[in-house]
Amino acid sequence: MVEQLSWKVGGQQGEGIESTGEIFAITLNRLGYYLYGYRHFSSRIKGGHTNNKIRVSTKKVRSIADDLDILVAFDQETIDVNAHELHSKGIVLADAKFNPKLPEGVDVTLYAVPFTEIATELGTSLMKNMVAVGASSAIMNLECEVFRDVVEEIFSRKGEQVVAKNMEAIVKGAEYVRKQDEGSLHQMELAKADGKKRMFMIGNDAIALGFLAGGCRFMAAYPITPASEIMEYMIKKLPEFGGTVIQTEDEIAAATMSIGANYAGVRTITASAGPGLSLMMESIGLAGITETPLVVVDTQRGGPSTGLPTKQEQSDLMAMIYGTHGEIPKVVMAPSTVQEAFNDAVEALNLAEEYQVPVILLSDLQLSLGKQTVEPLDYDKIDVRRGKLQEDPQLPELEKGEYFKRYQVTDDGVSPRILPGTKNGIFHVTGVEHDETGKPSELASNRKAQMDKRLRKLKKLPEVFPTPVHKDAKHEEADILFVGFNSTRGAIEEAKGRLEEEGYKVNHAQIRLVHPFPASEVKALVDHAKKVIVVENNATAQLANIIKMNVGSQEKMDSLLQYDGTPFLPGQIHQRSKELL
């Protein structure tokens, strides 16, 4: 009996690897297991090795496992590429069709199961993935019936017979494996889960749902990996709320169209990845100087240029903080769990309007695309705050030719805002430096007053932002302080657990508000650690440099960097940290 295991299915892209993983995972999620998925895929439609690794546990998991228990292989390449991940008691379930062999030196159990043959006998080789699901269920000692709901949902459109055939494929796969049993089956029997209903979603789903719940009613975007799911969800759902999505001609249009729509009063978002963000930089500056709310999602992937478009990386951090020429106030938020991604999407819309600034919601490929079990999202926490926006105000008549003071200098730097269409409220907006009414002005005194006003807006944000840093810091004096952002959180948490078992005192800070940087909060943690280890998926230690710049203490700082396209595994952080001590 095991409390958790890792299962991976692999084959050629376009061969149904995704759907095999989906059926398996959705079913287990409904049984109450916690899941955490990792997709390995390439930038092509068909062909090329792809795999989907899913960790199943009776307890919360937020990271990929270091090793693998069960590998389902639809081709020899899957075995060659992945078998080394299996631990010594691991099992390979491979299609007998390709006469599977284990690579030299890999000593695990191999069952050649006639996936294709069984499926073909039942009517179509397409059902081979169902046979594989059945075979997997036998290893974990799950009843085949548990898959029925999901199979019905997927196939009921095609008729009862198709449902029955697919269920039969699952049963046959399970029966075949049970007959082959060499005593290894009970070793991987999965302990019962709590049966509670939880969501199972990718970060991009949560971000999109957060935007919808937070009042976003328009989106302008251009397709890109790994951001497109946000647009796809909004295309599906916005019409139910009267809104819509425009797929623009490029990311410059996406950003500027969003600026136009936000200026005119609709909560509008755009979402992209590094290449798109690079194109948007001038527009982000426009939002900054015109004080137009703007929310942009950056789902980081491997850069630069096209880089590693389907792989994990966290190398846009500096570009997101400092990107755009000139100096503007800007918020950069980096949620580290799917729940936080949902909450931060709502909050991004609020901050953009309250402070009248561009907000970058930073994600990374693993957070955006890793499908995982999510605790219930709290409806009561959804609030809509629009700051100094006056909706339908009754304004006194302006003197002829005078304008409304849209850029009035105020103590907190935020000016009153009204929407175009408002009677007696005419003002001008320009990316040229301007006076309080928006009219261009190059006067030195005005320039200074407007710059100071804009840059004053976010001064206090780190103090009022609800959780600028996710902290798990029990130790008053720690041997190690781990610092990370975005999806590294789960792997850091597990590594921390192992180090604590070994007697180390470990604190952990995951930065959620990246900019403006919560310096005092981070400094307090840094000051009480012997060593600070910053964990990030990039090559130049960008977060570490931000911390050094804001907090100092470089003498005790070290970095764990990984920029090979793969997310950190807990074991990697655990081992490499000890080498640094």
Add this chain to the structure above:
Amino acid sequence: MATFKEFRNKVKPNWCPGCGDFSVQASIQRAAANVGLEPEDLAVISGIGCSGRISGYINSYGFHGIHGRVLPIAQGVKMANKDLKVIASGGDGDGFAIGMGHTVHAIRRNLDITYIVMDNQIYGLTKGQTSPRSEMGFKTKSTPEGSIESAVNVMEMALSAGATFVAQSFSSDLKELTSLIEQGINHKGFSLINVFSPCVTYNKVNTYDWFKENLVSLDDIDGYDSSDRKKAMATLMEHNSLVKGLIYQNNSQQSYQDLVHGYAEHALKDSDLKIDEEKFNNLVSEFM
């Protein structure tokens, strides 16, 4: 009802004396009054360049954006508030060089906005470089031996791209220009009005006199029918697009916003931003 004077503000344009853009400004102000708008009903979105300053010279809502991006900003405004009349405006460099990608797509998207280009065949604000509208052989600071690129034929391009309203005018003809802008505002879809607006400082070839000599009025072509796309194209080709008047209008095609699935009846800006708990729970359950 507002008169054209109410669309004036106190800002003195920084254009050179004699610049064609003054007439475009006056025509927009007159057209806006003539179609019955109040200043707050109008949003003028403009690009970068001498002509881009126009949004600051009209007493209406105005947004002076970044170079080449006037159309996406204008489309965003219109999507958010369909009750506003939206005029996008800029120069030939703004719309046909840096912003050409947006121009083609705004044409085929067919949102109900009016795009007025002040076309002077040169870059004025940067002091006299070639523009995508400069003719082959045109000598400028950036083409001292004469331009070796052909000028983009925007009227033919617009027709090819599926434009539903294409017009061209000349800033000396205030009456025609005002009328075309009115028609553009009333057109249910994207209207492109290219206005020859001479640069008196840097363009010594395409002058007021040159246009007077070379432009053919469509009114003078017997039997010209602006609903006939084929005839429109043939006429443009015959006259190297040096024509003025309403070139083409398609009244039967619906605008983008008429076709958006599920689009709110009210202006989108007036949407309810909260979603009720039951609806939220339904959305959540789709992930279970």
